[in-house]
Amino acid sequence: MPDEAEPGRVRPGGRTARVREAVLRAAEDALTEQGFSGLDLADVARRAGVGKTTVYRRWGTAAGLVADLLSDMAEQSAPRTESGSLLGDLKANARLVQRTLTDARQGPLFTALIAAATSDAKTAAALHRFYDIRVREWAPCVRQAVDRGEAPEGTDAHEVVRAVSAPLYYRLLISGGRLDEAAADRAAEAAATAARAGAYVRDGAEPA
DSSP: OOOSOOOTBBOSSOOOOHHHHHHHHHHHHHHHOOGGGGOOOHHHHHHSSSOOOHHHHHSHHHHHHHHHHHHHHHHBBOOOOOSSSSHHHHHHHHHHHHHHHHHHHHHHHHHHHHHEEEEHHHHHHHHHHHHHHHHHHHHHHHHHHHHHHHSSSTTTHHHHHHHHHHHHHIIIIIIOOSSSSSHHHHHHHHHHHHTTTTTTTTTTOOOO
């Protein structure tokens, strides 16, 4: 991984597996430059300075390598920020997503991973696990807001968190709209307003 933590990611403490670190960083480089279709295990091994047999034995396929890369990214993602208010927490989440998607390295990497997921089932499953981990990390902020009375009982915390990042990914992948802090704040404000109004109350639950 990089010498300095990239947006949305933190380096783990203690000793790390140097070979895995080198291979995953090389895989990031290859994905950023060439996309999933250009990801070749022999090329990754060359970039990482390790033997091809090591890479093939441990990861097997490009999809297997991408799955491990996404697992590593989820493990290293920055923990949630708790401000004490629903809007403050959702803005922190939105700005973290915005910084990550506009980062010179992370933005192209995520675009490549999402593109790969549209055509490879294993990559899609790994990407779903990655986002599930990130949503579960931030969901307690919404549950705490419910406890404070900022959102009604029965609010689906996971859906609120998803609603924050969805407009930002739309700008990245579809509209090409400006992806700045103002866009992040608007996404957070819209999700917070909808949550307070009961838009994310689970079926069968009645807003207070």
